[in-house]
Amino acid sequence: MAYERAGYEVSTPTSFTTLLARTAGVTTRKVTIMAGEGVRILGSVLGKVPTAAQTVAASAVVSGSGGTPGNGTVTALTADTGAPAGVYQVRILNPATNAGSFEVIRPDGVVDGNGTVGVAYNGIVNFTLNDGSVDFVEDDRIAITVSYADDSGKYRLSAAAAVDGSQTPDMILAETVDATSADVEAIAYETATVVKSALVLGPGHTIATIRDHLRRRGITIDD
Numbered sequence: 661m662a663y664e665r666a667g668y669e670v671s672t673p674t675s676f677t678t679l680l681a682r683t684a685g686v687t688t689r690k691v692t693i694m695a696g697e698g699v700r701i702l703g704s705v706l707g708k709v710p711t712a713a714q715t716v717a718a719s720a721v722v723s724g725s726g727g728t729p730g731n732g733t734v735t736a737l738t739a740d741t742g743a744p745a746g747v748y749q750v751r752i753l754n755p756a757t758n759a760g761s762f763e764v765i766r767p768d769g770v771v772d773g774n775g776t777v778g779v780a781y782n783g784i785v786n787f788t789l790n791d792g793s794v795d796f797v798e799d800d801r802i803a804i805t806v807s808y809a810d811d812s813g814k815y816r817l818s819a820a821a822a823v824d825g826s827q828t829p830d831m832i833l834a835e836t837v838d839a840t841s842a843d844v845e846a847i848a849y850e851t852a853t854v855v856k857s858a859l860v861l862g863p864g865h866t867i868a869t870i871r872d873h874l875r876r877r878g879i880t881i882d883d
Contacts, residue, residue, distance in 0.1 A: 707826030742825025820864025
């Protein structure tokens with residue numbers, strides 16, 4: 661899906677130069693701010709709520725150490741509404757006969773949580789990892805892929821405790837908008853170098869929690 665690049669006019673040069681540490685290498689895109697967000701100001705750190713149909717699938721077990729992996733299976737597989745797209749890794753930590761423990765790593769490298777073989781796991785992805793006729797081995801891995809029919813979605817202020825996908829910082833609002841009663845189109849930065857003190861963070865977020873997410877998307881924060 662091709663993104664619509666957006667041109668913009670700077671009606672308040674002071675705000676513009678305060679948010680951007682430099683004007684080189686800046687790209688913007690039109691986004692939709694969700695109704696009910698209220699007034700969101702320039703510099704707000706946004707997260708996306710996907711609106712396309714979601715697909716969740718697990719791969720076969722592979723060995724992370726080059727040996728023969730176990731042959732357990734994943735059942736009851738789902739993902740939370742708005743789960744970030746990408747590959748989640750289930751990695752065996754402590755194998756045992758007909759048992760064991762594992763960790764789940766999100767696409768951005770953050771550990772989602774830890775679980776036990778044979779016990780339902782509930783995180784951003786949800787499943788039961790069943791023991792097979794061949795026991796798991798340490799560092800065995802199962803890839804769980806979350807994908808969407810397209811890249812469509814709406815944006816809101818990113819809050820750390822959100823569960824609709826917007827918990828992951830994605831873009832930075834480039835203008836002040838009022839989405840109190842209806843969806844509103846707005847311009848957002850998809851690549852830029854921004855000034856830390858000019859950012860508006862949602863509940864639970866700090867510069868430390870947003871920095872790496874934004875850097876992976878092409879936005880760096882200048883201290």
